[in-house]
Amino acid sequence: MSTLFWILSGVLAYTAIAMWLRNRGALPESVRISGPLTTIHTTRGRALLDRLARPKRFIRAIANLGVGVALVVMAGTFLLLIFNAIEILSNPPAPTGINTPQNVLIIPGVNDFLPLTVAVEIVFGLLVALVVHEGAHGLLCRVEDIEIDSMGVALFTLLPIGAFVEPDEESTKRADRGDRTRMFAAGVTANLIVVIVTFGLLFVPIAGAVSVAPGAAVGGAYPGSPAAESGIGSGDRIVAVDGTPVETPDELRDVLSENPNERVTVALHDGRERVVDRRLLVTGVAAVSPLAGENGLSANDTIAAVDGEPVRTEAALREAVRDGDVHTFETANGTTVEGPAGALVAVVPDAPFDAAGAPAGEHVVITAVGDERVVDQRGLSEAIDARAANETVTIVAYRDGERVEYDVELGSIAAADGTDDDGAYLGVQIAGGVSGVTADSLGVRSYPAGQYLSMLTGSASDSLVGTLLLVTVLPFYSIVDPATDYNFAGFVGTNVPFYEVSGPLSVLGDPAVFLAANLLFWTGWINLQLAFFNCIPAFPLDGGRILRTATEAVVSRLPVSSKSELTRAITTAIGVTMLAALSVMLFGPMLLQ
Template sequence: MNTLLWILLGVLAYTAAAAWLQNRGLLPGSVRVSGPMTTIHTKRGKALLDRLSAPKRLWRAIANLGVGVALVIMVGTFLLLIANALSVLSNPPEPTGINTPQNVLIIPGVNDFLPLSVALEIVAGLLVALVVHEGAHGLLCRVEDIEIDSMGLALFTLIPVGAFVEPDDESTTEATRGSRTRMFAAGVTANFIVVLVAFALLFGPIGGAVSVASGAAVGGAYPGSPAAEAGIGPGDRIVALGGEPVDNGTDLTRRLAANADEQVTVTLHDGTERTVDRSLLVTGVAETSPLAGDDGLAVNDTIATVDGDPVRTEAALREAVADDHVAVIETTNGTTVEAPIGALAVVVPDGPLNATADVPAGENVVITAVGDDRVVDRADLSAAIDARDPGEEVPVVGYVDGDREEFAVTLGSSAADGGSAAGADSTVENTSTAGADAYLGVQIAAGVSGVSVDSLGVTGYPAAQYLSMLTGAASDTFLGTLLLITVLPFYSIVDPSVQYNFAGFVGTNVQFYEVTGPLSALGDPVVFLGANVLFWTGWINLQLAFFNCIPAFPLDGGRILRTATEAVVSRLPVDAKPQLTRTITTGVGVTMLVALLVMLFGPVVLG
């Protein structure tokens, strides 16, 4: 029985039990039940709100600023949702994990992007967000002399999903339009303040105390790979290869390429040594690779021979194809394919290869040589172009549809011609062969003829990348940093080339980081816990604030839309002002609901 079904049964059982208790009058008057929703009402805390509301001018000034921010976000949210919904309708994308029903729920362990290991941090962040949001509504009620009937918590079964403040209806109606607007905007304003505080601490003292540990972070190992057979897996950190120190994942790749030993000793972060019997595992294949196809190479194949010579390492593969531009590759499962061996490239429009050699834009070319330089993979092609100057004419040997061709190319300038965009395949990297100056004008796929191989078989965890995103170092602007932090829990959806998401310093990834400086006295677990709480508190407050700014009733954005519409309509020369206000706000609200449904479920229904 899957998890979702267990949850459904639990919800039904809770609903039945709560209804039974309520019907028999066994619940306190402060507890009210409606289906699986339970609300706990209280009047306690009103005296505290009265005391806190004393500096009314200060609170009104902050609330007015919040109204301005909320209005800007409301307009942006409206336009963004409409644009995204239209995009889904016109060109439905492939469904992703975000579109599955369980991932709509903010329940750790059920939502694929919210692991159970950070459940306490997520619940803490959610409680802070709800209490602050509704507390701010209550505070502004008292600032604006609006009476409060009750306040409390809303629970979905036993899980806190909301807090509420119930203003007195008559008192709210008698309040000025400006007072009501400030009260409606107070919740999102408070959430944004929490975001600023949480992320300021995360970007500053907490994040600054965390650094990436030396070595290559192992996110996982391919099934049946040399690493898996040697017992290397998630959470391991490779600190040495063949006795030579390894600084990071890039350094590991470089050392594997330079090491010709078929058996190598790998040292892990805890001092454990593993003996690895290397073999060339295919880890990625571009769709346009001449080595791909129904009868070609596929991910998880193991290359056995090249032109009949056994190969088990990257160095052996390079040596086997050094003299021949076309080679026969055979795998351990008997697949044999003959194809040109070089750097798989796509010609970009108006680049030097397109403009001076008359190679059509969009053409797939396997470049095997530049001048006298043999090109086996992307790194070779980049190095060959880097060694030349703009304006230099160079002979380029390439294969188009299996036919050998020679091109005379006048190299351009990277400053003048620009870079390139990423291709469609996961093995195509967002880089061109633009060096310091010289520029060929192609998009280049990773690997040999678009095929990536690995004689170890591990997948790297982007520890440094995630730390830079988490601490604000990855973006020059605060808004850019907020955007990056927003997508961290599901980053693999945003960037399919990354296999792992970031939910905090939890699980196996804690081995990839260490705490330095004065905070190291607290110990890694304490600092990591603090960072996780700050991350999820800021993340949830940010989501709650933006969601509540959607201009749709009963969200705060919908209520602000109503008061703003009333202010505009009151100045129009029409008689049916309430009806016109209702028509506008209802129309906008329904449009937002439809747009959200299209964004969430459109890819599944239309894709």
Template sequence: MNTLLWVLVGVLVYSLVAKALQIRGYLPDAIRLQGPIATIHTRRGRALLTRLARPKRFWRAYSNVGVGVALVIMAGMFVLLLFQALTILQNPPAPSAVNQPQNFLVVPGVNDFLPLAVAPEILFGLLIGLVVHEGGHGLLCRVENIDIESMGVVFLAFIPIGAFVEPDEESQSDANRGARTRMFAAGVTNNFVLTAVAFALLFGPVIGAVGVAPGVAVDGAYPGSPAATAGVDHGDRITAVAGTEVTSEGDLDDALLAAENRTVAVEIDGERTIRVERSLTVVGSVGSNPANLTVEDDPIRVQAVNGTAVHTRGEFRDAVADSTFARIETTAGERTIPVGAYVTRVAQDGPLANASAPTNASLIITSIGGERVTSSTDLARVLDGYDPGDRVPVRTYQDGAFETYTVTLGENPRDGNGFIGVDIFPGTSGLLITDFGVSTYPAGTYLELLGGSDGTDGGAFSGLVDSPFALVYVALVLPLASVVLGIPNFPGFTPAVTNFYVVEGPLAPLGDGVYIIANTLFWAAWVNLQLGLFNCIPGYPLDGGRILRTCTEAVVSRLPVTDSARIVRTITTSIGLTMLASLILMIFGPQLL
């Protein structure tokens, strides 16, 4: 609130100073003020637009294609917004980060999903998008012989937020409906073309020049964990543990389990070595875990299992290998718990559900095929030894009793191994227990989702990016990846994460410049796609609303009616108000209903 207050005070001061300067005649006539909004008007550039408009047949054909695309998207936006509004009315969603009002604004730092680190790229993409959008309107004005009153830029205080072209009203009225429709559609057409060009460059040569750096990328260390105490932090790459090279999270896990000494040497970035003194720490928990432990400000230390002191996960696994239940001593007290992999959800129609396991209750898997399972890592390791179609007994603990299900394994879409169809909480029995304590950054996954190579034979999302349209969809949702894909939101190739990547191939001489180009292309495409889609909403004063009016006039003019103007006004106003109400419901409904 303090930051918002300072912003509002700054806008108020700017508005008062600007108005005072205007009253005293210090501002030129080309600058017009409306509160904190300033527009700069000019007639320069009209001659350039007239020259560019000379191949009129080409521009009309180009805009006719744009009109067709815009009409399809307009219909889609109408159905989508109306459906979303009705859904919110019938089943109001709980307020979340996604439906907070500020997250509908494309403003870095205000929108929770758009970090300040990429503000320059987002603002550049927005500025380019607005220029090509309004430039399209201006160009088609000259193609259709519509005079231009002025052109200019819109500022909010000192920040450019828009551009505009003012057609001459009389000249615009004299133009036929087809000419006006093409002119209105030219802006969004340019936005979509710019999006396609930017994505083509990004998915092609630019991402092709980026590779994943060796080692395990560290997103951060859990507070109070051994890694945090030793100084491991965001941006580091773990390249070796106890002399063993690691290239993936699985390698890191295996190396830590294999290291017998409590203190291990960890190589960072292939350049420096630190020593980490391991201790078992609970850094996370699921709400209904059988130990009834909740991690708050301070981590919980695990001191002993069944009376035996333990410091590493390997020692913990050995201590619980021969017993299904274990008595664990922690800094939060002593607990006796069933030890296994904690299942948060059994998928409907999945292999375990088909074996009659309940889908509405959590359970703990303690063994598969007679092999002991003590953690989520054990579960993955055991299933890797089975093939799809194998029938295996799966022993579980639920509601205070043990059950065994004979399960016909499915195929894991990620690696083709055995699959039982469950969501697993990482760690043991609903507790995320670690002797190291880092969260990893999915550098390879992001590269894969942008059409590059993650350095493996098959990534987690390899089937999601098989076509150009799929790549565009994924790029559109990457800033919301935590909600849509279950991985952290993608901020772009910011300085905080470039240590996780390397530049290679023909673009290698550009060095870190490749990351700047990639960020600019990604956010320019993302912003322009958003700008084009928003302007296709069929409501005035957006381009979609203006196209709706000309198309409605064309249809109604062919009907045997006397007051066609009133019918056109009724149709367009009704649709426009419906869209406005739908937008208001989408933005404020989750908070108000």
């Protein structure tokens, strides 16, 4: 049975027991039950809030700044939701994991993107976010002399999902509009302060002490691949092949590409060695490749021979297609396909290749640059790099199976993208592998350890907003970038061997530093989500309450008699629009397909 079934069963059992206890009067007055929701109320803590609220002028200054930030985020959230909903209605995307109901919940193990391995960190971050959010509301209540009826926490069964402060209704009504606005925006302000503190600590002292460990990080092995059969899998780090050191995934690709041996010894980071019998597993095929199609090559095929000659390695494949442009490829299951072997490219409009007559926006296979044979993506890049800008060269290509020659005057990279690079520029986008077919004789999937660390430390973006956006999508990055196979949920599970701690913090040990990094990451991440969510201008969220006070301020200056009715109409219309936009974003991809 699924995990979701057991969770639902537990929720029903908890609800039945809790309501039975409530109906028998067995629960204290401070505990209130409403189905699976439980709220615990208390009046304790008001004296602490009174003491914390003494520097009223300073707190009001911070709160006023928070109101301004909240208004900007509210406007941005409103426009973003509207534009996204319109885009989904106009061009419905294919459903992804984000659109499934369980992935809306921040529950580790239920949400596909929140693994149980970080349950403690997520619960900690959630508690911090809720306590800080509602505590800030309570603090501003006392700063603005608004009485508090009670405070407490809200639980979904035994899981904390919220904290609350109940201001006295009459006292709230007596407060002026500015006081109420600062109080409503206080929770968002506090969450954003936590985001700044946690990510500041994460970006500099913590993540700054973490570096990518040498070797090729293995996120996983393709099913049935040589790596999988030899026992290489997720969490392994390849440090050498046949005694040749490997520092990065690119170096692993280069070593395998140059090594002609059909059997190699792979050394792993923990001292283990694996003997691998290589064979060419197809890991990807471009849809426009001349070798693709119903009777062509497809992912997970094994290229067994070229023109009848057996091939098992990348070097053997390149050598097999070196002479002549058109070759016959045979797979292990007997499928054969004939086509040109070269570099599959898309012709960039208004570029040198386009100016020479190549069809802009279409795909061709380049098999030669001048007298130099080109068999794959890497060969084309090297051939163009060896040329000079403004040099004229003959490009041999295949378009729709026909051989064509183009005399191309190469451009300058500097002129094309504004950099200082004075290299030659052809004007193409190159697909990977041979004619858009990528094959791997080992069959491992790389984990983007360096990419995720640069995003986590802020070095992947030049702006704070860009860094926050990147950090926000890390737990489900594979949805944002389908070319990436793995997400980042912190330094946990099988990705731990891909990183190491250096510098002064290394005395604490890797586990302690990784735990601190995970706590900071998830605390900042959840506070950021909570702040953005509460800025949605819809009741009963803080954004909806701020919208009401802001609308009241504008409507009060208009020459209309029914100001309260107009205010209610505006806020209701915006709230309903936001609910509709959120519904379209969550369920539109599933319902509109």
